[in-house]
Amino acid sequence: MYFLNLISGILPFLLTLAFYNVQTHAAHTSNWAVLVSTSRFWFNYRHLSNTLSLYRTVKRLGIPDSQILLLLPDDMACNPRNAFPGTVYSNADRHMDLYGTNIEVDYRGYEVTVENFIRLLTDRWEEGVPASKRLLTDEGSNILIYMTGHGGNEFLKFQDSEEISSWDLADAFSQMREKGRYNEMLFMIDTCQANTLFRQFYADGVIATGSSEEDESSYSHHADNDVGVAVIDRWTYYVLEFLEKEVTGLNSDKTLGDLFDSYDVEKIHSRPGVRWDLFPGGEEAGRSRRVVDFFGNVQGVEVQSGNAREELQKDLEGLMRLVEEYQEFAAAQEKNQTLMDEVMVQRGAGEKAQVQVQDGKMTSSVRLKKDAFSSRQVAGAVVLAGLASLWYFGSKIMV
Amino acid sequence: MVPDDHLQAQSRDLASNCTYPGHTFTPMATPPESPREASMKSRVIWSFWIVLILLGLPTWWTTTSIYRASLPTDSMLKSHKELWYSIPVCLFSPSVPLSELARLGNLVQMYGKGPQDLFKFDVHAEKDCTKFPSALAVSMEAGDGYSFAFSPESGSVKARYSSSDLEGLPSRIAESLQSAYLEEHASIAYLMAMNGRNSDAIQDFVKTLPGDLMMEVQKSANRAFKSSSEYHLTFSLFTAGPAPSSWDIQAALNKHIQPILHALSSTTNISVASQIQLYSSFSPSVQPQQTENGWQLRKEDLTSFVNTAEWPLSPSIGTGPTINFIAYIPAQNYIPIILEDSQSNSWLVPQWGGITILNPRLIEREESELGLSDLPSYLDLEQLQPAFENFQTQLLQLLGISQSSKLPLHERLKSFQRLSGLSLYIRTSSNLGSLARLAQHLSSIPIPRHVLHSVEHALDRLEDFKLCLGKTTVSSWPTCLGSVREAFVDSEKAFFDKSMVGQVYFPDEHKVAVYLPLLGPIGVPLLVGLIRELKTITTRKKGA
Numbered sequence: 001m002y003f004l005n006l007i008s009g010i011l012p013f014l015l016t017l018a019f020y021n022v023q024t025h026a027a028h029t030s031n032w033a034v035l036v037s038t039s040r041f042w043f044n045y046r047h048l049s050n051t052l053s054l055y056r057t058v059k060r061l062g063i064p065d066s067q068i069l070l071l072l073p074d075d076m077a078c079n080p081r082n083a084f085p086g087t088v089y090s091n092a093d094r095h096m097d098l099y100g101t102n103i104e105v106d107y108r109g110y111e112v113t114v115e116n117f118i119r120l121l122t123d124r125w126e127e128g129v130p131a132s133k134r135l136l137t138d139e140g141s142n143i144l145i146y147m148t149g150h151g152g153n154e155f156l157k158f159q160d161s162e163e164i165s166s167w168d169l170a171d172a173f174s175q176m177r178e179k180g181r182y183n184e185m186l187f188m189i190d191t192c193q194a195n196t197l198f199r200q201f202y203a204d205g206v207i208a209t210g211s212s213e214e215d216e217s218s219y220s221h222h223a224d225n226d227v228g229v230a231v232i233d234r235w236t237y238y239v240l241e242f243l244e245k246e247v248t249g250l251n252s253d254k255t256l257g258d259l260f261d262s263y264d265v266e267k268i269h270s271r272p273g274v275r276w277d278l279f280p281g282g283e284e285a286g287r288s289r290r291v292v293d294f295f296g297n298v299q300g301v302e303v304q305s306g307n308a309r310e311e312l313q314k315d316l317e318g319l320m321r322l323v324e325e326y327q328e329f330a331a332a333q334e335k336n337q338t339l340m341d342e343v344m345v346q347r348g349a350g351e352k353a354q355v356q357v358q359d360g361k362m363t364s365s366v367r368l369k370k371d372a373f374s375s376r377q378v379a380g381a382v383v384l385a386g387l388a389s390l391w392y393f394g395s396k397i398m399v
Numbered sequence: 400m401v402p403d404d405h406l407q408a409q410s411r412d413l414a415s416n417c418t419y420p421g422h423t424f425t426p427m428a429t430p431p432e433s434p435r436e437a438s439m440k441s442r443v444i445w446s447f448w449i450v451l452i453l454l455g456l457p458t459w460w461t462t463t464s465i466y467r468a469s470l471p472t473d474s475m476l477k478s479h480k481e482l483w484y485s486i487p488v489c490l491f492s493p494s495v496p497l498s499e500l501a502r503l504g505n506l507v508q509m510y511g512k513g514p515q516d517l518f519k520f521d522v523h524a525e526k527d528c529t530k531f532p533s534a535l536a537v538s539m540e541a542g543d544g545y546s547f548a549f550s551p552e553s554g555s556v557k558a559r560y561s562s563s564d565l566e567g568l569p570s571r572i573a574e575s576l577q578s579a580y581l582e583e584h585a586s587i588a589y590l591m592a593m594n595g596r597n598s599d600a601i602q603d604f605v606k607t608l609p610g611d612l613m614m615e616v617q618k619s620a621n622r623a624f625k626s627s628s629e630y631h632l633t634f635s636l637f638t639a640g641p642a643p644s645s646w647d648i649q650a651a652l653n654k655h656i657q658p659i660l661h662a663l664s665s666t667t668n669i670s671v672a673s674q675i676q677l678y679s680s681f682s683p684s685v686q687p688q689q690t691e692n693g694w695q696l697r698k699e700d701l702t703s704f705v706n707t708a709e710w711p712l713s714p715s716i717g718t719g720p721t722i723n724f725i726a727y728i729p730a731q732n733y734i735p736i737i738l739e740d741s742q743s744n745s746w747l748v749p750q751w752g753g754i755t756i757l758n759p760r761l762i763e764r765e766e767s768e769l770g771l772s773d774l775p776s777y778l779d780l781e782q783l784q785p786a787f788e789n790f791q792t793q794l795l796q797l798l799g800i801s802q803s804s805k806l807p808l809h810e811r812l813k814s815f816q817r818l819s820g821l822s823l824y825i826r827t828s829s830n831l832g833s834l835a836r837l838a839q840h841l842s843s844i845p846i847p848r849h850v851l852h853s854v855e856h857a858l859d860r861l862e863d864f865k866l867c868l869g870k871t872t873v874s875s876w877p878t879c880l881g882s883v884r885e886a887f888v889d890s891e892k893a894f895f896d897k898s899m900v901g902q903v904y905f906p907d908e909h910k911v912a913v914y915l916p917l918l919g920p921i922g923v924p925l926l927v928g929l930i931r932e933l934k935t936i937t938t939r940k941k942g943a
Contacts, residue, residue: 029621029749029750030750062702062703064705064707064708065707065708066707066712066713102708115900118900119897119900122895122900123895124895124896124897124898124899124900125895125897126897131713132713138625140750171841174840175837175841178833178836178837179830179833179894180829250702250703251699297702297703298702299702299703299705299748299751300748300749301698301701301702301746301747301748302622302746302747302748302749303698303701303738303739303740303741303745303746303747304741304743304745304746304747304789304792304793305740305741305742309785309788312788312791312792314551314804315551315807315808316551317551317552317807318551318552318554318807318808318809319658319659319791319808320552321552321553321809322658322659322661322662322808323654323658325658325661325662326653326657326658326661326662329661330653330657
């Protein structure tokens with residue numbers, strides 16, 4: 001209802017502004033990426049390498065580490081079974097090491113849980129959680145969310161111990177929409193029965209794509225004989241092939257329509273799907289979005305063409321007056337500070353009395369605690385007596 | 400033999416038709432229960448069921464229900480109303496008597512009402528306008544001809560009027576005020592419209608505004624940070640080599656930045672930090688082009704100039720946004736680097752910060768015959784001046800202080816104060832509205848009591864703000880701003896409370912799976928026992 005009113009109210013205004021040649025869609029001001037792998041154990045090497053390949057792609061196209069949230073539940077690079085320690089490869093030719101030296105993993109090991117993931121999306125944290133672990137987006141941010149692992153019909157398994165369901169994701173996205181935490185979102189998922197996971201989404205502004213339909217598995221692409229396990233999944237492999245070959249830089253014009261048209265069911269061995277209906281403008285608008293709108297980093301830049309001094313010229317008198325006011329204020333503060341220092345020295349004698357008063361307060365607070373303790377003792381004794389009498393009289397009833 | 404006889408005797412007793420060999424057994428009737436056993440059995444069954452219903456059911460209910468405090472959703476959704484404030488103006492005059500001034504003030508206020516009643520000025524006549532620091536002070540003096548001039552230093556207005564043309568005076572003053580504050584009113588209209596409060600009055604008003612003004616307003620809104628109750632500024636010096644390794648930051652801040660922060664101290668809290676990092680190179684994808692007088696950066700390079708992988712730029716300080724100001728000193732062989740079409744060698748990244756490239760003068764080495772020179776190791780105030788002048792303008796732009804030349808700086812700071820109050824009000828009411836909708840829609844999210852307290856506090860503060868707006872010539876804008884800032888902080892705290900993470904959704908199959916051990920092995924014997932008990936009761940009643 002609210003959105004209906006909003007749209008019906010704002011439409012005439014937009015038309016008015018359009019008359020004055022003003023762009024009205026919310027400006028897309030930043031790009032974020034949330035890359036999640038959800039499985040542990042050595043034989044799920046390919047899920048980690050899927051995620052790391054996307055990480056490298058997104059970094060290549062400019063998104064900084066501070067705007068990428070990488071969630072890796074296990075450490076394949078330093079796994080004792082890794083024949084090439086310190087490396088993760090997504091191809092049997094082992095050309096490119098995905099782990100490398102310049103990597104920032106935000107959530108590792110047991111920190112990758114369903115609860116942390118939902119908290120990350122909705123930004124509901126306790127105090128003291130650092131900014132590197134939070135998704136600090138606003139209305140102008142485009143978010144790319146990539147998830148991979150083992151999944152099923154409307155659920156995704158996290159670390160072999162818990163599950164996230166499609167309803168949780170849908171609710172989390174709707175909360176993000178309410179708070180204006182994203183402009184547009186691209187949701188990609190590579191698991192078995194992946195398309196079922198975005199079935200329940202209802203927040204608008206989301207384009208979702210998955211690797212396989214219901215009752216279909218997603219397959220791995222190939223294995224490396226020396227690493228010993230499969231190193232990449234099929235759908236992710238062909239998506240990466242498109243990104244490597246066609247989207248070479250930030251000025252690439254390839255659109256999401258091109259990306260999704262490049263899906264070849266023969267090669268992927270499962271039927272990937274796309275969901276457009278939540279996107280404003282539907283399939284047409286979604287297809288025309290550029291790939292780098294989600295994978296690359298946009299940073300609008302305004303060059304200050306004039307000389308700063310000339311621009312400040314008109315405010316010069318105002319600024320000089322501000323400077324004078326500030327200097328008066330600073331001088332007054334310094335005078336106050338010296339006065340305070342003198343007063344403190346004089347008060348040095350009276351401080352001992354203050355400490356004594358504090359001691360009195362502390363002893364009284366300790367006494368209060370003791371009282372609480374004894375009342376708890378009494379309560380405990382009453383409960384014990386009650387249970388004992390119940391037991392005694394209960395046996396009497398039996399007899 | 401005794402055992403055989405005994406056995407045979409027993410079997411004869413027990414099975415009356417027992418004959419050896421090939422004997423057939425007919426089932427024996429179970430021995431009748433003694434009354435004591437029967438009553439024990441019924442008591443056991445009833446006690447199980449009583450404990451189950453009286454103790455088990457309430458315990459299960461209380462431990463599995465989610466605590467949801469009842470939020471005042473109606474008032475939260477209704478706080479979304481349209482709000483328009485009037486700009487306070489104070490008339491004073493050394494020569495004109497107060498009653499005349501008051502009459503003039505009323506007329507000006509009447510003429511000053513723009514179309515659809517949206518343009519509003521709150522004009523009061525006072526003896527001494529310094530008691531009302533939030534109001535625009537207009538001094539009326541007799542002279543020849545009409546003039547309305549802002550004093551750039553103090554921000555007050557000297558208005559001259561000719562005594563021969565007194566009837567046209569109120570409308571002329573109103574017109575001058577309207578044209579001076581047009582940008583502020585356009586910003587208010589833009590803010591309202593962009594946040595869903597889009598009545599016909601606002602639309603009609605926007606139609607009367609010139610197109611380039613609206614474009615300017617929109618550009619400024621997209622460039623500035625969202626209004627917040629506190630900001631953090633970080634001034635960073637990144638050097639490509641080992642020198643310069645220090646700068647006179649304190650003096651530069653005191654001269655250029657602190658005066659502005661001091662003037663804004665009643666509007667918002669701003670804290671400042673600075674840092675230096677040596678051997679910081681820009682992103683490898685940036686390639687300066689060699690030209691005849693140095694090196695040049697193209698515009699495409701600017702977007703990826705900031706090397707966020709290696710530059711320490713995103714600290715988590717407090718709740719407000721961080722504005723980054725970077726002064727970059729290139730490597731010696733790259734000096735000087737200039738930008739394609741910028742005299743000041745600086746650029747601004749909207750909603751992020753500003754960057755300046757400083758090309759310091761090289762110091763010549765004393766003993767060298769080849770005329771080698773080095774970068775200075777210390778940047779003094781004079782060398783930092785161009786960078787900090789850039790930072791000054793960029794700071795004003797990034798905070799959202801308008802750049803129009805019609806109003807002096809003091810007045811622009813005051814309108815920034817008023818606009819940030821309004822914008823915080825809008826953000827607070829959207830937060831509350833979103834929280835209300837969330838609480839209604841997602842019924843599985845717990846809502847703790849302290850969220851209710853924060854919401855109530857925020858609603859009270861919003862009411863205070865609205866009341867305060869009605870009396871801004873009596874009270875001052877900083878007090879109104881104080882209440883709306885508290886409301887904003889409370890609303891953010893309430894919306895982002897950490898315990899409102901929805902419980903993992905359980906589909907019905909999962910629920911059955913969880914309760915199956917209860918339904919199966921425990922439930923069946925209890926039910927069967929109950930049914931049997933009821934049957935015996937009914938037979939007994941029939942029998943009795």
